[in-house]
Amino acid sequence: MYCRTVDIAIIGGGPAGLAAALAAREAGVQDVLILERDLKLGGILNQCIHNGFGLHTFKEELTGPEYAARFADRVIAEGIEYKLGTMVVDLSKDKVITAMNREDGMFTIKAKAVILAMGCRERPRGALGIPGFRPAGIFSAGTAQRFVNIEGIMPGREVVILGSGDIGLIMARRMTLEGAKVKLVAELMPYSGGLKRNIVQCLNDYGIPLKLSHTVVDIKGKERVEGVTVAQVDSKNKPIPGTEEFYACDTLLLSCGLIPENELSMGAGVEMSPITGGAVVDNTLETSIPGVYACGNVLHVHDLVDYVSEEAGNAGRSAAKYVQNGEEPARGTERGSIAVKTGKGVRYTVPSKVCAETVEKDVLVRFRVDNVYRDVKLGIFFDGELLRSVKKRTVAPGEMEELRIRKEEFEKFPNAETITIGFVD
Numbered sequence: 126m127y128c129r130t131v132d133i134a135i136i137g138g139g140p141a142g143l144a145a146a147l148a149a150r151e152a153g154v155q156d157v158l159i160l161e162r163d164l165k166l167g168g169i170l171n172q173c174i175h176n177g178f179g180l181h182t183f184k185e186e187l188t189g190p191e192y193a194a195r196f197a198d199r200v201i202a203e204g205i206e207y208k209l210g211t212m213v214v215d216l217s218k219d220k221v222i223t224a225m226n227r228e229d230g231m232f233t234i235k236a237k238a239v240i241l242a243m244g245c246r247e248r249p250r251g252a253l254g255i256p257g258f259r260p261a262g263i264f265s266a267g268t269a270q271r272f273v274n275i276e277g278i279m280p281g282r283e284v285v286i287l288g289s290g291d292i293g294l295i296m297a298r299r300m301t302l303e304g305a306k307v308k309l310v311a312e313l314m315p316y317s318g319g320l321k322r323n324i325v326q327c328l329n330d331y332g333i334p335l336k337l338s339h340t341v342v343d344i345k346g347k348e349r350v351e352g353v354t355v356a357q358v359d360s361k362n363k364p365i366p367g368t369e370e371f372y373a374c375d376t377l378l379l380s381c382g383l384i385p386e387n388e389l390s391m392g393a394g395v396e397m398s399p400i401t402g403g404a405v406v407d408n409t410l411e412t413s414i415p416g417v418y419a420c421g422n423v424l425h426v427h428d429l430v431d432y433v434s435e436e437a438g439n440a441g442r443s444a445a446k447y448v449q450n451g452e453e454p455a456r457g458t459e460r461g462s463i464a465v466k467t468g469k470g471v472r473y474t475v476p477s478k479v480c481a482e483t484v485e486k487d488v489l490v491r492f493r494v495d496n497v498y499r500d501v502k503l504g505i506f507f508d509g510e511l512l513r514s515v516k517k518r519t520v521a522p523g524e525m526e527e528l529r530i531r532k533e534e535f536e537k538f539p540n541a542e543t544i545t546i547g548f549v550d
């Protein structure tokens with residue numbers, strides 16, 4: 126088994142890994158290596174052939190593969206090393222990566238800094254507790270997307286979709302365009318988990334009904350799905366007897382949430398957030414292990430890839446600085462870090478701490494609210510004192526929010542111990 130050293134190793138060659146690699150190289154680190162298990166760079170975007178990507182980053186509408194190619198082409202042009210078909214199987218606390226591929230077999234890499242960019246996976250049926258047999262015809266929406274867009278296979282003709290996350294909404298339109306009949310999108314929550322624009326463009330434009338506060342309570346069919354029973358749920362998400370409706374279909378697609386792929390992070394002992402399923406990070410995106418950074422969907426699930434690229438740039442620059450500073454972490458308890466807490470109506474924030482002395486221009490705090498609210502004021506509080514607030518017409522859990530705190534605002538509160546993001550009463 127061979128062993129090599131590298132300045133920065135990046136696990137995952139999706140949008141996050143690619144943007145992190147480019148930012149690290151731009152910041153002056155030459156020795157950057159991307160490890161990707163797939164046979165292509167670009168991550169999950171390679172199967173997202175619809176448009177709508179890149180509006181923020183490139184001010185134009187690209188398809189997923191086009192967006193990914195903009196970054197992958199630059200990585201190749203910069204001569205950044207990457208290994209495809211390479212599965213990372215272990216990461217240790219002292220930043221030793223164990224990986225394997227066909228050419229090298231099993232090998233290890235000792236990295237000065239590691240960037241976690243492994244993305245996320247979809248919640249499978251087994252995690253949903255739907256009764257019924259295990260017939261053919263039940264797919265996660267992402268699997269169906271891969272079948273249709275990459276393999277050229279239609280998973281079915283008459284479809285019900287459970288869950289209104291963005292991938293489910295996109296697949297409702299995609300299956301319709303390919304000639305399938307999408308009979309219903311059922312959503313357990315009283316609000317959709319997807320972006321408003323996707324509800325309009327993928328359901329409303331095609332006359333596909335969305336039933337909120339509904340779930341699948343039974344799947345009929347032993348060999349192949351023959352239909353599903355959908356029922357309304359009460360405020361505790363319990364099916365209401367008497368509200369059952371049967372939908373004949375041959376396919377059930379599941380779009381019921383994404384889970385950050387953090388087995389490697391947990392194995393290394395990185396502190397995790399029970400809310401996001403990703404690492405706990407500071408404003409430099411450093412995890413609890415010095416020199417290990419996280420970005421993209423492995424950190425928290427993003428709505429738009431543009432935000433992933435932006436966040437990954439921060440991780441790449443921070444990792445470069447760590448290496449250039451002789452493996453010195455930017456943060457340090459003795460220099461003080463400010464805890465970022467969730468206030469009224471907010472489920473989580475990323476980052477969850479800020480080391481004020483590392484702030485160059487500002488800190489971008491991204492967060493999600495815990496319900497749909499209208500006409501609210503979102504505030505930033507330092508030690509309970511309101512710094513500033515912004516008015517919002519509507520906020521929803523499916524749409525990530527962000528607030529920037531400027532360097533001079535930190536300077537107004539030199540001894541602050543907490544920053545809270547939440548509604549202003």
Ligand SMILES: Cc1cc2nc3c(=O)[nH]c(=O)nc-3n(C[C@H](O)[C@H](O)[C@H](O)COP(=O)(O)OP(=O)(O)OC[C@H]3O[C@@H](n4cnc5c(N)ncnc54)[C@H](O)[C@@H]3O)c2cc1C
Pocket residue numbers: 136137138139140141142160161162163167168169170173178211212213214242243244245246247266267268270291292295383386389420421422423427428429430431433
């Ligand atoms: C099915 C699906 C559809 C989506 N559709 C859209 C959409 O339409 N519009 C949109 O804006 N966003 C969409 N997203 C979200 C979008 O994909 C993300 O914003 C973006 O791809 C996240 O980038 P990432 O690099 O964090 O993750 P990914 O793109 O998932 O990349 C992670 C990479 O890490 C690799 N990897 C993981 N574990 C290992 C390991 N152990 N060893 C080596 N490599 C590893 C994976 O193979 C993958 O290439 C979708 C997400 C999914 C899951």
